[in-house]
Amino acid sequence: MTDLTQRIAIVTGGGQGIGRAIAVKLASLGAAVVIADIGEPSRYHQVVKEIEQKGGQATAITANVASAEDVNRLVEQTVSTYGKIDILVNNAGITADGLLMRMPEADWDRVLEVNLKGAFLCTKAVLRYMIKARWGRIINMASVVGVMGNAGQGNYAASKAGIIALTKSTGKEVGSRGITVNAIAPGFIDTPMTQVLSEDIKKGIIPQIPLGRFGRPEDVAQVVAFFASEEAAYITGQVLHVDGGMVMA
Numbered sequence: 001m002t003d004l005t006q007r008i009a010i011v012t013g014g015g016q017g018i019g020r021a022i023a024v025k026l027a028s029l030g031a032a033v034v035i036a037d038i039g040e041p042s043r044y045h046q047v048v049k050e051i052e053q054k055g056g057q058a059t060a061i062t063a064n065v066a067s068a069e070d071v072n073r074l075v076e077q078t079v080s081t082y083g084k085i086d087i088l089v090n091n092a093g094i095t096a097d098g099l100l101m102r103m104p105e106a107d108w109d110r111v112l113e114v115n116l117k118g119a120f121l122c123t124k125a126v127l128r129y130m131i132k133a134r135w136g137r138i139i140n141m142a143s144v145v146g147v148m149g150n151a152g153q154g155n156y157a158a159s160k161a162g163i164i165a166l167t168k169s170t171g172k173e174v175g176s177r178g179i180t181v182n183a184i185a186p187g188f189i190d191t192p193m194t195q196v197l198s199e200d201i202k203k204g205i206i207p208q209i210p211l212g213r214f215g216r217p218e219d220v221a222q223v224v225a226f227f228a229s230e231e232a233a234y235i236t237g238q239v240l241h242v243d244g245g246m247v248m249a
Helices: 017-028 041-053 068-082 105-133 154-177 199-208 217-228
Strands: 008-012 032-037 057-062 087-090 136-141 179-186 239-242
Touching (some): 008 017, 008 068, 017 032, 017 041, 017 087, 017 217, 032 068, 041 057, 057 068, 105 136, 136 154, 136 217, 154 179, 217 239
Parallel strands (some): 008 087, 087 136, 136 179, 179 239
16 A cells, blocks of 8 residues: 655645545555645645544645745645645646637636646746755646647646656656655536536536546546555656546547
8 A cells, every 4th residue: 555654745736636635645644645726724724624533644735836935835835734745746736618719818828827837837946955855746737638638728737748748857857866756637527617617518528538427536546546655756757637538548
């Protein structure tokens, strides 16, 4: 069984959905988890409470990943509290869908800033601690949309394709320092982001998924736990699809 005892993890966007499942999973394996979010504070403090009730250790820090100042404060506060950072999960992400021809420039900028620049800022901030320790795990949340594209999601798809490229480039830069960098490309997962889809849209998506259902946040969390573990020590620069077979590339 994967053992993350004495590991310190930051999970961005950990207040709900996939991020919440990741935080709970890592804590269940012994890691102390810092949940970074900018949503309703009661929501991510509830995740901390849930983890603590199960005997785990967690802290919530309000931080906007698109702000270098917030990210640096997040990392400094984590190191001040726990002494180090072993695992970074760049999970925070937003959507602002629309056809490219009609997309406001602000919607393009906002999605790229949170999804891609946020991962860059968080990665940059933790790397000096990981390099000094000569150990680290960085897990980036991509998407099948970043691989195959999707009409009406040009900004989101571009941000997630960028995550994949960032994953590979960072992996090449820091592999010699004992740090692995991998990405997960979820398909349609049952989260608040997909629950807003109409039943007609959902019925149109299901036939495209060989396993015949939307995924669960826990399906993604299991893979994060693997990438964070010693069992994945010889894997870096990879993108693993957790999509029920939707994209077979």
